[in-house]
Amino acid sequence: MGPRFQNDDRARLYRDMYEQHGPLAPVVLPGDVPCWLVLGYRELHQVTSDPVLFSRDSGLWNQWPNIPADWPLLPMVGKQPSILYTVGERHHRRATLVSDALAAVDPFELRNHAERFADQLIDGICGRGSADLIAEYAKVLPALVLAQLYGFSDEAGAALVPDINALVDGDADALPGSERVRAAITSLLASRREAPAAGVASRMLHHDFSDDFSFEEIVEDMMVNIVAGHQPTADWIGNSLRLMLTDDRFAASLSGGRHSVAEAMNEVLWEDTPSQNIAGRWATRDTQLAGRHVAAGDLLMLSFAAANGDPQVRPDRSAFTGGNSAFLSFGHGEHRCPYPAQDIAEGIARTGIEVLLDRLPDVDLAVSRQALVWRPSPFLRGLASLPVRFSPTPTSTAGGYR
Template sequence: MTSPYEPGAAPPPGCPAHAQGGPAAGPAQAPAQHAAAAGGTPLDQGEQHSLVKLYEPEFAADPHRYYAYLRQYGALAPVEIAAGVTAMLVTDYRAALDLLNDETTWSKDSRAWMQTVPPDTAVMPMLGWRPNALFNDGEVHRRYRQVITDSFRLVDPQELRNRVRRTADTLIQRFGATGEADLVPAYAQQLPLLMFNNLFGMPDEYGDQLIAAITGLMDCATPEEAASADAAFTAYIMELVGRKKAERGPDLTSWFLDHPNALSDEEIAAQIVVTMAAGNEPLANLIANALSRMLSDDRYYSTLSGGALTVQDAINEVMWNDPPMGQYSAHYARRDVFFHGTWVRKGQLVLISYAAANTQFGEVTLDSGSGSGAHLTWASGPHACPVPRHALVIATTAIERLTAWLSDIELAVPKSELRWRPSSFQRALAALPARFTPITPDQAGATPWDNSSSPSTRPDLTSTERPSASVS
């Protein structure tokens, strides 16, 4: 049987039958044939039906099978990311690197593209322009990004680990005595939420509001739900900025406000939005996806009690094969360009599929090695993730803490029964049911209710020294 990672694989459900022999025009010609229709302009009915719809459950269930089909178009393939909204998707590793590192040909500014799609499209919260580091180029981008990188430098790594441990212990206390839990809503989604809510200086009771808003933004199920999530997130951010303008603290919001680059209130809010959105849901997916791999792969089973393979190994394999954001890095051509065998017109939306590019030559495991180069989960170039080390500290510590307290934890269902949330952008489990030996506050030995490594008195993040103006 053909591997889903290999070119020439049978077309997935919903793809045109002619794909069994390659696209009708042939791999070299098919991209150019579709390129003129793969921006924001509406396609005719026949063309729309021929496109892979990234937002449907079938794609979420088996994306690598779809990537194998899409590779038959070449380095770029036409896809649909919401009803009537199309894009070109980069599935080739070399092409992805070339695009991500070329500010001359490609722009992150989506304002012209926004005029070509319905304003209420479900993907607008993820792609609509804002005055932040994600949607701007050149000096404007560097000014915004510097506020983020300089402020995160003030977060001490050891204190960050301690905060993760305290947060993890709090969550484990809530379900530890039951002997079972769905680790997605009970742990993976809650932990980064509570971390970022805390790091930015908001009281814990705002956590539910934040997680509902960010989950809605990422899932983009309907235009109405996307608009509601966007409004909820905006309200949260505005209250946060208002609180910190009135009273500073040792937190990221205060450091954003006091940064020498002197951003306006609107710009401050925009940097908080992009930092939280890029940190919460993707981190939740990374934690859940790594846990699902560890709990379903015999190579990792002994890791829970000190085996040879580590949490870092599981995270590395996930970032190669099932990155928390399957595709993103939206770019727009500054001019008509012939790019890796495909004509891309000026202003056309192009997305990078990190998952497809990472696995271009097959699934990556510890045994197979990492292929040529590094994975693209953090993207690359000037818009690469500004704080990958902080993200890794949070994810690694969260998983280590959970498996330390619940050393016999295992999946409650076969891995084949796990389901994924439909999304054009993220790779997110709908649920991760697990079972374990219950732990209680009164049992012998250390438990999350009583341990010396998680003090109840919270120290400051670090010093309140003003951020420097050094360029990252």
């Protein structure tokens, strides 16, 4: 949580750790809780490919006797009833239920929703000539689209946005915000159980495997998917816009130059991936990894960001990655982000960026690049704000519809 971790030097910090410790570094979490940080690309691939040796079951942790009830990382590491900590065949069936429900999202419907909400948000700022693209755009658009896809009305989805962001930010409204999001999801699922309709919620409830899980478990998984789908997508939008506004390789793309939005988004997943460090995996027995002794019950924190910059894989980080999509930003193995969820996140982010650049073609930073501040999170990578200026323009036609 030091200054190097909270600014643009984070990539260099990962490399310094790699040079000092190799691909597996001993670190401490708040409260001097020991943990391994997996820095190496191949080592992270190995850990996530072996769920028998490196389990997602946090109940295996050998540090539980030393963890106080108010430990700040319990929401990220603690025992939870969601799909994130389910293992074995039960996880396979639960993941299939979620993936199938998401896979049925029509990509044209997804783009239409994303365009519509993007236009509405831009209508709210386009006449001013300035805006914060994080607070007023990136942190709103994914939640609106996801709520619509799951089955919420426009009004209900809009009401969820501040609560979802409060939950993710961990501020004073996090707990009541979480309770309100859970209550809204529970109400929606209860209504869909009685009267099925279009949307992911109905498909989750009426899947062939839905009888294997309680109503409460489906509520939990729907909450995980909305919250986990929103913030990384918001950061993907913000980080991509930052790259396009500050990097000379992408400056031309703002006016239709040689590097496209898709290329900028791909570059961000290598250089500033929204999901940086994820807890985690727990060793089921004593083992060796990267020449180090890992004891049964040890926690391994997965550093997707460090693995993407592994000097054994990317010796020259200044080289443009082009269309290489071998990044580990969505995880790997049976607990990786479901492929349909990745497609949905990409659809929302790409549409959001394209609509913004179409509507505000001369958008530019309102501050220096050095003045941009990253949120203080060890797990996610995103800007606290992105102040921009642009020529004021009229609102779109048809009340925000493209």
